[in-house]
Amino acid sequence: MRIALFITCFNDTMFPGTGRAVVTVLERLGHSVEFPQDQTCCGQMHFNTGYRPEAVPLVTRFARTFAEYDAVVTPSASCAGMVRDSHPVLARDHGSAPLQRQVTELVPRVHEFTEFLTDILDVTDVGARFPHRVTYHPTCHSLRGLRLEDRPLRLLRAVKDIELVDLPAADSCCGFGGTFALKNAETSGAMLADKTRAVLDSGAEVLCAADNSCLMHIGGGLSRQCSTVRTMHLAEILATVEGAAP
Incomplete structure (x- = not known):
């Protein structure tokens, strides 16, 4: 192929x-x-x-x-x-x-x-190892557009030593929406505040998603709160073999 x-x-x-x-x-x-x-x-x-x-x-x-x-x-x-x-x-x-x-x-x-x-490819275990507490944000396009459903979560659950925790109100929009965040900054900011609160309440070390645009938006909000929560694209977690034998 x-x-x-x-x-x-x-x-x-x-x-x-x-x-x-x-x-x-x-x-x-x-x-x-x-x-x-x-x-x-x-x-x-x-x-x-x-x-x-x-x-x-x-x-x-x-x-x-x-x-x-x-x-x-x-x-x-x-x-x-x-x-x-x-x-x-x-x-x-x-x-x-x-x-x-x-x-x-x-x-x-x-x-x-x-x-x-x-x-x-009919694969869920891609050989990743990521020993961290992770939560997943289903972006609007992945959830409502492509209807990925649990596909990302299936892949994350197969990662060795990961601790996957639920994100409160996971299906709510982060407020990015491309130019929406610029044209409707106050509304976007309010939505972002709700999302960052949910991320912090999850207790996760890492927030992941299938869209870097939303991760950039949420990551910016977390950074302005001096949070230590990292944002990573799901692909980066799947590519990681942290702690694996050389």
Whole structure:
């Protein structure tokens, strides 16, 4: 199977370690991963703020860049949802039959990282060891968009020596929402305060999720409270073999 990593522009710019973690896990499982150099943004920011015509060239580029791969894996539920749900809409509205065909053929091969592991590779134990108390935040796109359900938790439960604790009100939004946090700062801040309180109440050392955007938002709130709770993308925990024999 020919696998491509879609890192996303957000991760590439701010959290490149997450992409490396995805590659580490997949290579540990015996798979080679390619990184197409022509990849750019999926167009989510443009789409969500009303610049739909401006997003079409990005959809076109995405379809062309990843057309030859059997699987496109991304460590972002948000961007996976954009490609699967919104790229077909943009291609249809653009009125290009070739683009619609390309998008229709590609979309079923685009997978968020945890669903790729559980659904395509049929794996839950990826050989990780992470002896820390961890809680999981199901981001809105992973919970309500992709409906990942317990896939991330199944992977976390299989990590050796992890102590997985529940996050109070886990299904509540953290308040990020991309530009929502900028345009509605007071509302976003109130939602963030509730989420950071829940994280602290969980007693966790580490908060993880399937989207670095939400982790950045929550991590910023925790940092401003001088909290010692770390934020880590789930892929980084799965890539860790802390304390393993050399």
